Amino acid sequence: MRKNLTPRTVLVLGIIFTCLIFLLPNILGKEEIKLGPVKMQSINLGLDLKGGMHVILRVMTDKAITDELGLGVRRLEEALEEKSTSPTRAFVKDDSSIFLEFPSPQAMNQAQAYIKEFWSRYSISHGDGNSLLLSLDAEEIKYLKKNALLQAKETIENRIDEFAVKEPQIYTQGTDQIVVRLPGVVDPTRAKSLIGRTAVLEFKIVEDVNKNFAATEKQLLSRSDGKIPDGYGVYPSMGEGRISPGYYLLKKTPDMTGKDLVDARRSVDQMQSPAISFQFNSEAGRRFGLLTQKNIGKPLAIILDNKVMSAPVIQSRITRSGQITGDFTLEDALDLAIVLRAGSLPVPVEIEEERTVGPSLGEDSIRKGYRSFALGGLLVIMFMLVYYRRAGVIATSALVANIVMIMGGLALFGATLTLPGIAGIILTIGMAVDANVIINERIREELRTGKTARAAVEAGYDKALSAILDANVTTAIAGLVLYQFGTGPIRGFAVTLMIGLASSVFSAVIGTRLIYDYGFQRQREVKKLSI
C-alpha cells in the first residue's frame, strides 16, 4: 500500500516556509520588510529586553462625580435664584448627592417641579424638613467616570506626543487604569512630572497680604476665628528657592485658570533661572487685563495643583502673556511647559506601578538567554542522538523545526518576546522532545513484540497519539490560565509556552511521521530500525 504523502508534505513545508518568511526581518537584521501587501516586522521585544518604562496609573474617577456635583450646586443655585426659589442651604453631601434646603414647602415644591423638568439627570428624594436630595443616576455616574478616564488618557497622549518617544503605547485597562508604555525611556523620575501630574493651573488674587498669608497654618486661621471661611481654602506655598514658605488663604474659585492657555514655553526669568512663559487666548487675555488692572499692587498667586508656585505683586496691567517663576530646574521647567500646553487632567491620577529597565540590562538578558538556549539545545540534541541514533536525527530535526515555528509564530501573531518568554522557549526545547520520546519508546516496545519495522512505527504513532494530545492539552490549560493571570512579561511566557506546545505536537505527530513514511517508501523492506 502506497500512501499519498503530498498533502502532508505541502502542509509541513508550507508551515515551516511561512515561519521562515515571517522571520526574514530577524534573519536579515531589519526592522521591517515589505513583500507586496504583506508587511513583516521583526519580533517585538518586550520592554524588559529592549529597555523602557511601563507605568500603570489609577485615575481617580470618583473625583469626576464630586466635581460634577459641585458644578451642579453652583448652577442650581443660580437657576433657582432666577425662579426666586433660592435654597437657604445648598451643598454636596457625602461626595454623592446634592443637598438643597428651602425656606418653605411651597418653595420646595416649586423647585422640585423645576428640577424634575429641566434636570432630568438627577433623581430626587426628600430629606428632613423642606429639603431635597439629588443624586445622579447609575448610568450617568458610569458615563462620567468613563469620560474622565478617556479624557485623562487623551491628555496623557498629548503630553507624550510632545515628549518625543518612539512608538509609545497608551491604553486604558479596566474601569480606572491607564497603562503607559514608553520604549527607550529610562529616567523614571520624570514619569511623575510628566504623566502623573494633574497640572491644574489657577490664578487667584491675594486680597490682603497681611491677612491672607502666614508662616504657619495655625497663625493663618487665628486671623479668621480659627476656621476656614466658607468658600475659601488654605494653600501651601512651596517654600523652596526664592518664594517664602507659608500658607495662603484664598478663594476656592479661581480668578483665571490654565484652561485658557494657548501656549506655554520654557524661558528664563530676570535672574536667568528657568521659568515658564505662557500666553492666554484673546478672550482670556481681555479678562486677565481687567483683573490685573483692578488689582494693581496686590499679589497674584499662581497655583499649580493646589500649591502656590509664586505670588508676584501686580505692577501694571497684564493681558495675554505672563511668566511662572519658581524653583525649577531646566528639566522641570521644560516638563511643566509641556504639561501646561497639553492641558490638565480632568481628575488626579496616582502611579500604581512603574517598571523601568535600562537598555544595558535588556542586552545582558538577551545575551545570557541566547547562551543558555544554545547550551541547553546542544545538550538535548546530543542526548537524543546518543540515545536514539538515527531516530534521534529525526527528533533533532523536529526540534529545529519547532524552534523555527515558535519564533515564526511570535513574528506572525505579533506577539512580544519577553525575558520569561525566552525561558519559555528554552523550556519548550526540553519539553518538545517529550512527544518524540513518547513515540520512540512506543516504537521500541512494538519492535520488541516482533513486529516489522513499518508496523512498529505505525503502531507506535497510533498508540502514542492519545498520550501526547492529553498531556499537552493539560499543560496548555495551565498556560491559558497563566495568560489570563499575567501581564507583560508573564504573558510573554504563556504565549511562547502555548505556541511551543502546539508546534511540538504538530512536529512530532505529523512532521516526524512524514520522515518515516518517506523512508519506508524509498526502501520497501526495512529490516532494522535505528532507534
Next chain:
Amino acid sequence: MQIIKPGTSINFIGVMKIMGVISSVVVLVSLAIIFAKGFNYGIDFAGGVEMRLEFDKNITIAQVRKAVKSGGLKGAQVMTFVVEGRNVMSVKVKGEQRVIQKISEADPSKDKSTDLPDVAKVILTQMQNSFGEDKVSIVSTDMVGPRVGKDLRQKGLFSILFAMLGILAYIAFRFNFRYSPGAVLALAHDVIIVSCIFVVMQKEISLSIIAALLTIAGYSVNDTVVIFDRIREGHMSHRGKPINEIVNRSLNETLSRTILTSTTTLIVLLGIYFLGSAIIKDFAFAMIIGVLVGTYSSIFVATPVYLFLENYTLNRRMRGRKK
C-alpha cells in the same frame, strides 16, 4: 542506548504505602511551615520599590549599605545583582504606602515620609550624594503600589486554583472521575513542596515564581497523564487481569519515558539556572525542584490515589452484588 532495560519490573505497588505515608507527612509539614512562617513576598505582591543601580567599580556593597543607612531609609535591603562585568547592586524597600526616612535617631518627629512613586528619586539622590553623581546610574526600577500587590496576590492564588479545576475537569472528561483526584493531588503536592522550599530558603515570591508554579502544575499533570494513558490502555488490552498488575506494568512501561523527559527538561533548566539572567534564576530554581518533585509525584501520588479510588469503587460494586 537504553536506561531502563526492557522487561524491567520494579514493584512500585509494594512501596506505595510507605511512599504515601512519606508524601503525606512531607506535604503536611510543608503546609505547617508555610502557614507558620508565611511567604516572603517580593515587591510584586508586597508593594515597594526595587532599584538596580550600577556603581563605580571600586564601590563595595558595605559602602552602599552604609550610605543607605545614613540616608535613614527604613528597612532598605542592599544586594549584589549579577550583570556580567559590571558592578550592579539592588536596593529594595518593601512597603505598603510610603517609606519613612529617619533623619534623626533622637527625634522621630523629623522623620520624612515619601510616597512610593518618589522613593526611587530619594534613593538615587542619596547614592549620588554619597558617591558622586557620575559614579551611580540606574539599571532598572520597579515600583509597585499597595493596591496592585494585593490584587495580584489574590489573582495569583485564584489562577492556581483555576488551573487545578480546569485540569480536574479535562481529565474527568477524557478519562473518568477516578483519575482526576490523583492528578490534582499530585500537582497540589508539587506546588506545596516547591512553595515550602521557597519559604524555608527565604526566597521571595514574585510574579515569575507564580508563573513557575503554574508551569510546574502543567508539567506535573503532563507526566501523570502519560502514565494514566497507559493504565487506560492496559484496561483494554489486559481485560480481567488484576488492577494492581495493570498499574504496575504501566508504570514500568512508561518509566523510561518519564526519566528521559525529566532529564531533557532538567538539562535546559540547569542551563537557564547557571547561564541565564539573574532575573530568572529563581524561576529556573523553582522549575528544577518542580520537575524533580513532579516526576516523583506522578508515580507515587497520582497513581496510588487512582488505584485507591479504582479499588474502592470495585469493592463497593462487589459488595453490592453479594447482597
